[in-house]
Amino acid sequence: MDAASHLSPLAAAYLERREDMRRFFLARLGGGADVEDLVQELYLKVLGAAGETIENPPAYLYRLASNLMLDRLRRAKRSGARETEWRRTHHAAIGALDVADTPDAESAVIARQRLEKLSKALETLSPVTQRVFRLHKFEGLTHAETAERMGISRSAVEKHVSLALGHLLKRVGP
Structure with missing residues (x-):
């Protein structure tokens, strides 16, 4: 069987x-x-x-x-x-970018303080550089889209962004 x-x-x-x-x-x-x-x-x-x-x-x-x-x-x-x-x-998004899980309380306080320093440092830039930086980094526009929105050249956008990043690095650090 x-x-x-x-x-x-x-x-x-x-x-x-x-x-x-x-x-x-x-x-x-x-x-x-x-x-x-x-x-x-x-x-x-x-x-x-x-x-x-x-x-x-x-x-x-x-x-x-x-x-x-x-x-x-x-x-x-x-x-x-x-x-x-x-x-x-539990996540935050900036544009299409998924940023992170909800941070712990200590990380949130540190991030908030860093954001305040960043905002104050950004306010010391010229209004044009501030606007270029905000459009590109905060609203997620490309250099070309930022240039078109502001009526300036793409090269000018790149220079403003570079200037803003250098300034913020000096004032706030990496």
Whole structure:
């Protein structure tokens, strides 16, 4: 008597179609570790259903596979929504740049003090240099966009930004 004779009809269907199930997941999800995980998870489900009477094991196997895949996609969607909400409440963004997690209290105080020093140092620059610097560094405009907005050359924007950075480095430090 061989080992296959001790298997449930569903387990036998799984073993016969394991590669088909892998391709089933692969066709719907693309590559990656999820496919192998789902194939293994499907096997665990098959083992869990060993005592049940199933009229059409291959059809039941595909139904199990579809449900597993849908559950995985739903979990990923919920997880993505939680991650998005968490990032929205715990991260800051400047333009399209994701800056950082919410800092601890000491870091926040140090950053606030540094920002005050930076603002005061920025106020000592000419109004044109201040505006160029703010448009480029704070609003995220490119040199060309800043030049167009202010009606000056791109070279002038580069010089103002360089002047402002040098000045701020001297006054505030790196």
